[in-house]
Amino acid sequence: MGAVERPECLPTTEDAVWIRVEEASSVGAVRRAATGLAQRLGFGGTRVAEVGIVATELGTNLQRHAREGMVVLRVARTDTEASLEVLAVDRGPGIADVSRTMRDGHSTGGTLGIGLGAITRLADWSAVHSEVGAGTVVVARFHPARTPGTAQYATGITRAIGSETVCGDAYAIRREDQRLVLMVCDGAGHGPLAATASRRAVRVFCEGPWSSPTVAVERIHRELMGTRGGAVGVAELNPATQTVRYAGIGNIAGSVVTPASRRGMVCLPGIAGHRARSVRGFDYPLPHGGVVVLHSDGLTDRWQLDPGSGVLSADPVVIAAVLLRDAGVRQDDASVVVARLPAP
Template sequence: MDDDLLDGDEVWFRMEDPGTVGAARRAAELLARRLVLGGGRTDALAIVVTELATNLVKHAEAGRLLIRPVRADDVAGVELLALDSGPGMADVTLSARDGHSTAGTLGIGLGAIVRQSDWVDMYSLPGRGTVTVAQVWPEALPRPAVTAGVRIPMTGEQSCGDAFAERVVDGRRQVLVCDGLGHGPLAAVASTAAVHAFHRAPAGPPAAVLEHLHRATSHTRGAAAAIAELVPERGLVRYAGLGNIAGLVVDGDERRGLVSLPGIVGHQRRTVREFEYPFPDGACLVMQSDGVTDRWRLLDYPGLQRRSPQVIAATVLRDFGVRRDDACVLVAKAVP
């Protein structure tokens, strides 16, 4: 099992040798049993994870596989996220057809992945790698998510001090990204406390919720945190942050940075301020911890903005995550 194992039901594998394929399949099957996925869907999940993992071992460079639960309302499924920096594919649709094989690429086995999964999304560029997300559910596929995050611990750590969350309270759709100070278990305690406080906070605008987090996490070492409230029907996003969480609204070739003030949630803060920004239809909100550099541009990835938030977040994390720190990226789309 990979050194980058996360606490709980979320686990990363480095796909470097064939023996890791079996370990990944067993981890997925264990999660499926915990979630009561059902025998038939667990068998389908085993096929999907085996194909994804085998492709990464045989054909990818720096291949990684994330296995985690995914939830919609009261239903839970399993999500697999595979990313690599390998040869990539020029035509994903062609590569997914049964019988299509191109030596040295990840095209092999994609047909089985598509058939056995309830939902699949993929992005690939020749010479720059591939990101694939697949979900297996116990029953009918829920509506695809419009918000998703991906996080990974610093190399050598088992706990990730970065975290993300989403909630809808009294019609307010809000998202959180937080970064516990430092890294390791104590940083994870701080970010976990912030996530719990976020879910339990009374309904209110981002600044008020951030104040609640500040009071609720004073027993921890503290964290950087930012909260955004998405109001796509009015074409705007409300944002409040303390510390070095970066927020951007991305729309084609336009990138607008969102303001976070200096401070530490749980310890040091100035007056929390909230700002409003335009959030046009089709735009993406991207929030990231300081374990991700901000040198990326979606325009360098043709068609990526049209992909799912999972694929966008994972692509940014893969190419701009800093291995000497925890890293987290959250993406939310402007969908009414």
């Protein structure tokens, strides 16, 4: 009998800083925040400078050419180190020729002129997705020392409401053998008390393994008693059967998205930690090329991923950023997790 892979709770990326880029002074704020965070994470001087160059270029492009540009600085921690992601998101006008923009030295009009090609050289891993008239997402990932980067198969993004410093939504991702298990919790309300509930859900979820999403949701429901409670959804992606099993309480929306369709998954009414019907799991086919999306009601459910844009084949962080940009509700905390089955 072969060895069984130890269950692993993958690092949850912390969305540390959100910066709206509308004025020239915002570019300096982006650079200072990015380099300051890199220094706090223990990056060396050369690496900090490279982070600063990329942050400045992305911020300048947003300020001069984009609409509703945002830079998100994200930190992912493992047992041995913390990596930094710089994520730039905007609503337009988009890039008509991404391949040309990827060439070193190409400037889109008075920026540093290093081009997205040089950004990909300075970062350990990067990705660009752009749709003319819709907007652009650029992500660059840095480790303290240069480390060849790879695409992810599951990740999430959270955003706090308004001026709140903590988000009441949280997520976690587990890998058990070849199965991938996702959890999203939307703590009731917002602010520190909502965050307390959602973080407890993360802790309980990471204590698995779980025999099924139903068992995980039931345990989280019991453990949230005494907190504000919230909505919770758990999805298990199984490559052996090419299915996803989903169980949830409350208003966590789950969907299986393929180039041909989007199918919603059933989440039963209730409030985890307070009142809930008997939890049930539901199975759905997950064909090759499909992705699973879970999100809180900080996103409207009226979104579509245009298969013709190539977004469905993009890295999950790119898909999550597009969804939050296009469907995010600013009057609520928001979280979205995107995953696809790992390559066999």
